[in-house]
Amino acid sequence: MQRLQDRVAVITGAGSGIGLATARRFAEEGAKVVCVDLDEPSGAKAADEVGGLFVKADVTSEDDVVRMYQTAFDAYGSVDIAFNNAGISPPDDDSILETGLDAWRRVQEVNLTSVYLCCKHVIPYMRRQGKGSIINTASFVAVMGSATSQISYTASKGGVLAMSRELGVQFAREGIRVNALCPGPVNTPLLQELFAKDPERAQRRLVHIPVGRFAEATEIAAAVAFLASDDASFITGSEFLVDGGISGA
Ligand code: NAI
Numbered sequence: 001m002q003r004l005q006d007r008v009a010v011i012t013g014a015g016s017g018i019g020l021a022t023a024r025r026f027a028e029e030g031a032k033v034v035c036v037d038l039d040e041p042s043g044a045k046a047a048d049e050v051g052g053l054f055v056k057a058d059v060t061s062e063d064d065v066v067r068m069y070q071t072a073f074d075a076y077g078s079v080d081i082a083f084n085n086a087g088i089s090p091p092d093d094d095s096i097l098e099t100g101l102d103a104w105r106r107v108q109e110v111n112l113t114s115v116y117l118c119c120k121h122v123i124p125y126m127r128r129q130g131k132g133s134i135i136n137t138a139s140f141v142a143v144m145g146s147a148t149s150q151i152s153y154t155a156s157k158g159g160v161l162a163m164s165r166e167l168g169v170q171f172a173r174e175g176i177r178v179n180a181l182c183p184g185p186v187n188t189p190l191l192q193e194l195f196a197k198d199p200e201r202a203q204r205r206l207v208h209i210p211v212g213r214f215a216e217a218t219e220i221a222a223a224v225a226f227l228a229s230d231d232a233s234f235i236t237g238s239e240f241l242v243d244g245g246i247s248g249a
Contacts, residue, residue, distance in 0.1 A: 002030035013086030015042030017188030168237025184243030210245030
C-alpha cells in the first residue's frame with residue numbers, strides 16, 4: 001500500500017516547476033491527481049503524464065476555483081489533498097519605493113487571494129469527509145524577508161503563511177491539517193526567469209544558502225508528499241521550511 005493510495009489531490013500550478021514535480025510524486029505514491037493550470041499545453045501534458053485529470057483554471061477567479069474542486073469531486077468522489085501552489089514571481093523592480101499599485105495588487109491577487117479562494121472552497125469538502133490536508137506554497141522569504149527588493153512578493157507570501165497558521169489552528173479539531181510550505185530557492189522556470197533578468201542576483205542568493213546550491217523541484221515535492229500523507233498527522237499550522245538551511249544562516 002502506498003502512502004497516498006487513492007487519495008484525490010488537486011494541485012494548482014501543476015504544469016511547471018514545483019507543481020509538476022509534485023504531481024509526479026503524488027502519482028508515484030498512488031494518488032489520483034487533478035492538475036490545474038492557466039497554461040493549457042503544460043497543464044494538459046502534466047495530467048496526461050500522471051494519468052490524472054486536467055482542469056484549465058485561473059486561480060484568481062472564484063468561479064474557476066469552485067469549478068476545479070467540483071470537477072475533482074465529480075470524477076473521483078472526494079477531495080483529500082489540496083496543494084495550493086500556483087504563483088508568480090515579483091515584478092521587475094519590486095522595491096517599496098518603485099513598485100506601483102497595479103503590480104502590487106497583481107502579485108497579491110495571484111499569490112495570496114488565490115490561496116484564500118482555494119482554502120475557502122476546498123474546506124467544505126474536507127469538512128464533510130472529516131479529514132483533509134491542505135498545503136499552501138509560501139516561501140522562505142515569508143519567514144526571514146529578502147534583501148533583494150521584492151516587497152510585493154514577500155508580503156504576499158507572508159499572508160499565505162499567516163493564513164495557513166490561522167486555518168491550521170481553526171480546523172485542527174475537524175481533522176483538516178493546513179500547513180505553509182516554505183521552500184528556499186528552487187531551480188524552476190520561475191527562478192530561472194528571475195535570474196535571467198538579473199544574473200548577479202543568482203550569485204547573491206547562492207552565497208547565502210548553507211548547502212551551497214539551489215533545490216531541485218523533486219526535493220520540494222518529497223516534502224509536500226510527506227505533508228499530504230498520514231506520516232504528518234501531527235503537523236498542522238506549521239511553517240514547513242525546505243530551504244537548504246537559508247533561514248538558519
Ligand atoms: P513556475 O513558474 O515553474 O510554475 C508556476 C505555475 O503556476 C505555472 O505553470 C503557471 O502557469 C501557473 N500559474 C501562474 N498563475 C496562475 C493562475 N493565475 N492560475 C493558474 N495557474 C497559474 O513556478 P515554481 O517555481 O514552480 O513556483 C511554484 C510556487 O512556489 C509559487 O507559488 C512560487 O511563488 C513558490 N516558490 C518558488 C520558489 C522558487 O525558487 N522557484 C521559492 C519559494 C516559493
